[in-house]
Amino acid sequence: MRLDKWLWAARFFKTRSLAVQAVAHGRVRLNGERVKPAREVKSGDRLDIQIEALAWSVTVRELTKQRGPAAVAQTLYEEDPASVARRAERRQQHTLAPNPAAAIKGRPTKRDRRHIHRFTGA
Numbered sequence: 001m002r003l004d005k006w007l008w009a010a011r012f013f014k015t016r017s018l019a020v021q022a023v024a025h026g027r028v029r030l031n032g033e034r035v036k037p038a039r040e041v042k043s044g045d046r047l048d049i050q051i052e053a054l055a056w057s058v059t060v061r062e063l064t065k066q067r068g069p070a071a072v073a074q075t076l077y078e079e080d081p082a083s084v085a086r087r088a089e090r091r092q093q094h095t096l097a098p099n100p101a102a103a104i105k106g107r108p109t110k111r112d113r114r115h116i117h118r119f120t121g122a
Contacts, residue, residue: 001065002039003028004038005019006060007049009066023036023037027050028047055086056079058077059080061075063076
């Protein structure tokens with residue numbers, strides 16, 4: 001089975017094209033190596049998946065021909081305990097102290113620039 005199809009079927013990505021982009025940009029590694037989206041995946045392969053700030057380390061357990069419900073998709077892989085702990089820690093850090101830069105969208109407005117200049121003294 002193709003890597004991009006498996007990532008889509010396991011519900012790591014909403015569309016196959018997003019899965020293809022992630023693999024092409026090196027955000028998905030198969031057995032520690034950077035691969036192409038059409039690379040064949042088999043049971044027992046190890047995948048390292050980076051989606052924005054979240055990272056998964058999973059082992060492929062099953063292959064499927066079609067995308068199913070989330071409960072079925074979770075049976076396709078087994079996540080490493082260290083990966084689960086890292087994601088839980090990241091989630092806790094985000095709830096305790098969210099990144100202030102995450103609220104900024106695009107260029108600052110004139111009002112925002114005035115606040116920045118007032119704060120920095122420039």
